[in-house]
Amino acid sequence: MTHSPELAPEPRRHRGGAGSAARGQWVRYPWRIVNDADTYAPADTNVYGKVAALSARGVSTAGVERLATYLGTSVSTVERGLRRLGRPAPTDGVRELYTHRRSHPGTGTGRTAERWCRTPARGEAYVWGPVLAADTLRPVLHRLYLALRYQVHVRGHQPTLAELAGLLRHHSGKSKGQALAEAAVSRLLDELTDLGWISLDKGAGYRGRHAVTVHDDPVHPATEPPVTPDPGDGSGPDLGDGSLAYKEDQELNDARNTPPGGPFRRRRDDRKWVGEPVDNAVSVASVAATFRPAVRPSARSAYAGPPLTLSPRVWAVLAPVRDLLPAVQIFQVRRIAREIGRQLDAGIWPEDIRDQLQTLRGWTDTIRDPGAWILHAALPVAPGPCGTTDCYRGYQRHTGTPCKACTELREARRRAAHPPHPHPRPTATA
Structure with missing residues (x-):
C-alpha cells in the first residue's frame, strides 16, 4: 500500500468545498x-x-x-x-x-x-x-x-x-504498458x-x-469536442469498449453506392497492381526473369503477382548463391533481399557478406531448402567468441582459416574450467 506520511492530505471538501452547497458531492x-x-x-x-x-x-x-x-x-x-x-x-x-x-x-x-x-x-x-x-x-x-x-x-x-x-x-494495442x-x-x-x-x-x-x-x-x-479523432498518439476515439466501427453503415449496403465490379480491390492476377522493387533501387530486368520458379500444378497454382526486381548492390552480393535462387520462393527472395539491404545500410561491406556466403556454401554439402538456408544459416551475422568483424563463427571471413584469437580464448576458458591440481600426486619411487 502506498503511504505518504510526509505529505499533508488535501483539506476535506463538504458539498464542493469553499462553503458552497450547490457544488455537489x-x-x-x-x-x-x-x-x-x-x-x-x-x-x-x-x-x-x-x-x-x-x-x-x-x-x-x-x-x-x-x-x-x-x-x-x-x-x-x-x-x-x-x-x-x-x-x-x-x-x-x-x-x-x-x-x-x-x-x-x-x-x-x-x-x-x-x-x-x-x-x-x-x-x-x-x-x-x-x-x-x-x-x-x-x-x-x-x-x-x-x-x-x-x-x-x-x-x-x-x-x-x-x-x-x-x-x-x-492499456491496449501494440503500445500496451x-x-x-x-x-x-x-x-x-x-x-x-x-x-x-x-x-x-x-x-x-x-x-x-x-x-x-x-x-x-x-x-x-x-466547448464542443472535436468531431474527428486525434491521431497524434495513434489511438482512435474512446467508444467505451467496442471497436471503432460499432454501428453498421447502411449507406455501404446501398447498391447505388457500390462501384462497378464490386466493392473489393481487384485480385493480383489481373495485373492492375504492381509492387515496388525490393530495396527501392534500380530495376534489373534481366534478373527478374530468373525468379520464376517451376511449380508443380498439383502442389499449388503458379505465382501470378508482379515480377520481382532486385537492386544491383543486392544482386552483386548474391553472386555465390545465384544458382540456388530459381528454386527459392518469391517471398523468400524478397526477405533475403531486404536482409541484405539492412546489413548494407548498417555499414557491413558487400565483400564481407559475399565472402560469408561463399564460405558457407563451401562448407555445406547438401542444401535441401535453399531459401531457408540462405536466410537463416548463411546471411545472419554470427561473429566468433573474439567478437571481431573479420571473424565469422571462429574462422576468418576472407581466408576461411581458424581465428587465432578465438583459439586462444577457447584455450583460456579450458584452462579456467580445468585448473591444475594444487597438490600433484607424488610419483612412485622404486
Whole structure:
C-alpha cells in the first residue's frame, strides 16, 4: 500500500468545498488507484468515484447498466472496472471495492448486488475530487484531473509532462504498458482547459514548466469536442469498449453506392497492381526473369503477382548463391533481399557478406531448402567468441582459416574450467 506520511492530505471538501452547497458531492480517492497505472485502467477512477458517491451513506444498489448510464460509458467498461477494483491488487493485495451478491445461486434471480468502497487507511495518501468530474470527464481526462489535484493541491508541485505521461499509459494495442507521448499529454491538458476544469499558463512555471491551476468546478461552459479523432498518439476515439466501427453503415449496403465490379480491390492476377522493387533501387530486368520458379500444378497454382526486381548492390552480393535462387520462393527472395539491404545500410561491406556466403556454401554439402538456408544459416551475422568483424563463427571471413584469437580464448576458458591440481600426486619411487 502506498503511504505518504510526509505529505499533508488535501483539506476535506463538504458539498464542493469553499462553503458552497450547490457544488455537489465529493469523493475521497485513494492515490494508489490513480498512481498505479499497471493495475488500474483510467476508467476505474470513474467507476470508483460513482460507487463511492452512491455508497456514502451505506451501500450502493445501482446495477451495472445504471452505473454505465450515469458515467456515459459502456456496460463492459463498468464491468471490467468493477472486476479490477474488486480483486486484490497484485502489487499490495488491497481490494478497493466490495460486492455482496443478492441473487439466488441456482436461478440467478434476485435483487441487485450491494457495493461499497474501502475506507482509506490512516496515513494513506488520497485526493478529494468532485463526483461531477467522474460523471462528465472521459476516463483518461478524469485520471489526469485527479493527478493534477494531488500534485498541485496536496504536494504543492507543478508536474512535468513526462511525470504525467507515466500515469497515462496505453492499456491496449501494440503500445500496451508504455507511457503516452508528451505531445499527447499536452493535448489532454488543452482539452481539460477547454472544458474549464483547469487553467493553463504554458511555460510560466519553474524551468519552463506549465503553471496549472486546478478548479473545483468548470469555470466556463465546455466547448464542443472535436468531431474527428486525434491521431497524434495513434489511438482512435474512446467508444467505451467496442471497436471503432460499432454501428453498421447502411449507406455501404446501398447498391447505388457500390462501384462497378464490386466493392473489393481487384485480385493480383489481373495485373492492375504492381509492387515496388525490393530495396527501392534500380530495376534489373534481366534478373527478374530468373525468379520464376517451376511449380508443380498439383502442389499449388503458379505465382501470378508482379515480377520481382532486385537492386544491383543486392544482386552483386548474391553472386555465390545465384544458382540456388530459381528454386527459392518469391517471398523468400524478397526477405533475403531486404536482409541484405539492412546489413548494407548498417555499414557491413558487400565483400564481407559475399565472402560469408561463399564460405558457407563451401562448407555445406547438401542444401535441401535453399531459401531457408540462405536466410537463416548463411546471411545472419554470427561473429566468433573474439567478437571481431573479420571473424565469422571462429574462422576468418576472407581466408576461411581458424581465428587465432578465438583459439586462444577457447584455450583460456579450458584452462579456467580445468585448473591444475594444487597438490600433484607424488610419483612412485622404486
